[in-house]
Amino acid sequence: MTYNILISDPLHKEGITPLLNHKDIHVDIHTDLTSEQLVAKIGSYDGLLVRSQTQVTKELLEHARNLKIVGRAGVGVDNIDLDAATERGIIVVNAPNANTNSAAEHTMAMIMALSRKIPQAYFALKNHQWDRKNYVGVELKNKTLGIIGLGRIGTEVAYRAKGQRMKVFAYDPFLSPEKAEKMGIAFGTLEEVLKTSDFITVHTPLMKETKHLINEEAFNLMKPGVQIVNCARGGIIDEEALYKAIISKKVAGAALDVFEKEPIHHHVLLELPEVIATPHLGASTVEAQKNVTIDVSEDVVNFFAGDVVRNPVNIPSLPLDTMNKLAHHLTLAEKLGTLLIHLTEEAIEEISVIFAGDLSDMEVSAFTRRTVRTILRRHLGPHVNEVNALYLAKKRGIIIHQGKTSEKNDFTNLLTLHLKTTSGTGCISGTILNGLGARIVEINGYRVDIIPEGHIVFIHHTDQPGVIGRLGSLLAEYNINIATMQVDRSDVGGDAIMVLKIDRKIDIHVVHEIQAMMEINDVKAIDL
Ligand SMILES: NC(=O)c1ccc[n+]([C@@H]2O[C@H](COP(=O)([O-])OP(=O)(O)OC[C@H]3O[C@@H](n4cnc5c(N)ncnc54)[C@H](O)[C@@H]3O)[C@@H](O)[C@H]2O)c1
Numbered sequence: 001m002t003y004n005i006l007i008s009d010p011l012h013k014e015g016i017t018p019l020l021n022h023k024d025i026h027v028d029i030h031t032d033l034t035s036e037q038l039v040a041k042i043g044s045y046d047g048l049l050v051r052s053q054t055q056v057t058k059e060l061l062e063h064a065r066n067l068k069i070v071g072r073a074g075v076g077v078d079n080i081d082l083d084a085a086t087e088r089g090i091i092v093v094n095a096p097n098a099n100t101n102s103a104a105e106h107t108m109a110m111i112m113a114l115s116r117k118i119p120q121a122y123f124a125l126k127n128h129q130w131d132r133k134n135y136v137g138v139e140l141k142n143k144t145l146g147i148i149g150l151g152r153i154g155t156e157v158a159y160r161a162k163g164q165r166m167k168v169f170a171y172d173p174f175l176s177p178e179k180a181e182k183m184g185i186a187f188g189t190l191e192e193v194l195k196t197s198d199f200i201t202v203h204t205p206l207m208k209e210t211k212h213l214i215n216e217e218a219f220n221l222m223k224p225g226v227q228i229v230n231c232a233r234g235g236i237i238d239e240e241a242l243y244k245a246i247i248s249k250k251v252a253g254a255a256l257d258v259f260e261k262e263p264i265h266h267h268v269l270l271e272l273p274e275v276i277a278t279p280h281l282g283a284s285t286v287e288a289q290k291n292v293t294i295d296v297s298e299d300v301v302n303f304f305a306g307d308v309v310r311n312p313v314n315i316p317s318l319p320l321d322t323m324n325k326l327a328h329h330l331t332l333a334e335k336l337g338t339l340l341i342h343l344t345e346e347a348i349e350e351i352s353v354i355f356a357g358d359l360s361d362m363e364v365s366a367f368t369r370r371t372v373r374t375i376l377r378r379h380l381g382p383h384v385n386e387v388n389a390l391y392l393a394k395k396r397g398i399i400i401h402q403g404k405t406s407e408k409n410d411f412t413n414l415l416t417l418h419l420k421t422t423s424g425t426g427c428i429s430g431t432i433l434n435g436l437g438a439r440i441v442e443i444n445g446y447r448v449d450i451i452p453e454g455h456i457v458f459i460h461h462t463d464q465p466g467v468i469g470r471l472g473s474l475l476a477e478y479n480i481n482i483a484t485m486q487v488d489r490s491d492v493g494g495d496a497i498m499v500l501k502i503d504r505k506i507d508i509h510v511v512h513e514i515q516a517m518m519e520i521n522d523v524k525a526i527d528l
Pocket residue numbers: 075076077096099100103148149150151152153154171172173174175203204205206209210213231232233257258280281282283284
């Protein structure tokens with residue numbers, strides 16, 4: 001099988017070596033396609049690698065009938081319609097760590113260039129003006145740098161700014177003040193940071209919540225003469241409000257690496273002498289470009305090899321050793337889900353996945369995804385995968401519960417699935433026995449001991465003498481050998497179940513013949 005990968009933005013040549021070296025991967029590089037040409041081409045690709053230029057829109061993804069993975073060589077995924085990718089089961093991976101230094105260094109370069117008006121003075125000198133009075137700057141020492149968004153880049157900027165003897169004051173609603181304190185960084189509310197800072201730099205992702213986070217109201221709160229830096233994403237700062245704040249002299253200077261619409265050739269902000277700018281160069285270093293490309297290429301290789309991807313954006317990431325530890329339980333979750341969904345035909349309302357015992361201290365959301373994927377596939381088909389399973393369940397109004405307990409019952413670990421449908425409930429439990437492998441240990445309240453593999457016949461019947469014998473004879477007539485049999489009942493003469501493992505796949509007409517036997521209430525043949 002060959003996987004076709006399209007690279008649609010310029011990537012570092014050496015960085016794509018992991019893709020070029022892979023025998024099952026074919027790479028095409030087309031970095032000058034219009035969006036229409038990309039739409040026309042995308043259908044034949046299994047993977048797409050982009051930087052920030054290519055817009056991976058819903059419309060593009062609708063034409064991407066074979067696409068399984070989008071790799072973003074960088075951090076920001078605001079050029080990718082994540083919901084559309086998730087709905088179509090396309091995994092999105094990025095390279096979140098590889099350009100942090102470069103972006104932080106670029107931010108510091110911008111702060112220093114801004115404070116000393118270096119680009120303006122250079123421009124004047126290039127134009128033959130020896131002008132020393134118009135380019136008087138301010139020192140950074142003892143000035144307060146307000147950092148909005150104290151993630152990877154914000155933190156690196158904070159450390160560098162402290163090196164410049166600046167006071168750092170940060171705002172990040174998702175970071176505990178204790179963590180900031182440990183970093184030796186003062187922490188406050190957005191309002192406090194806006195009111196106190198001499199320089200303000202933003203380092204959040206661009207999302208609904210951060211669009212125009214720095215708007216007219218925010219500028220009104222700032223100190224007169226404040227200087228603004230945006231090396232994160234255009235749109236975090238409202239460009240119109242920034243323009244007004246510069247014209248009114250509230251803002252003394254702004255350094256912009258990013259813009260609301262890119263690329264730009266003319267921009268009203270660039271007409272202002274207070275504004276210095278670069279064309280989205282934060283990550284444009286040899287090191288960052290090589291490393292983001294290597295990271296994302298390796299993840300594409302991992303994905304097609306069936307290995308753990310390190311930087312998934314639309315599914316939670318689990319470390320490789322955790323995934324290895326969970327491997328047997330993931331297979332168990334799949335087998336239990338398959339069995340349960342075959343026993344319960346009606347529309348699903350709720351799925352719950354409960355982990356008990358040794359598993360309870362592990363990150364187990366992976367089981368939930370595997371289980372929900374397995375169950376939904378029966379109704380929705382093979383396009384359901386671990387990326388879109390929870391999304392599709394939610395869209396269909398299916399409630400998902402996930403629980404952990406340290407209660408061990410009789411087993412050191414136990415995985416239990418409950419399914420609530422329009423007409424009832426089903427429940428199944430399984431365990432991994434030390435040295436013996438997987439076992440199903442309970443089905444709908446009946447104790448069993450079944451190795452979850454091969455051909456299984458599940459029979460729900462009334463407990464009466466002779467049922468087992470007649471069933472055995474019927475199977476013998478069709479030369480079907482019973483490998484193992486488990487029987488359990490609620491009480492004498494009451495409801496009972498039989499679980500047979502047989503040596504070959506059973507034909508549907510034999511299932512119908514079993515079903516026709518008087519005492520048999522239900523028969524299901526399932527291949528695990
Ligand atoms: N200019 C460039 O070339 C370049 C290069 C790399 C990254 N970036 C951009 O830099 C930004 C930061 O990247 P990162 O790697 O540090 O990301 P990150 O995820 O490590 O950090 C983002 C931080 O923003 C915080 N945040 C989220 N919402 C917030 C809000 N409303 N107010 C304040 N903080 C909020 C998060 O809690 C997080 O700590 C991203 O937008 C990324 O796309 C730009």
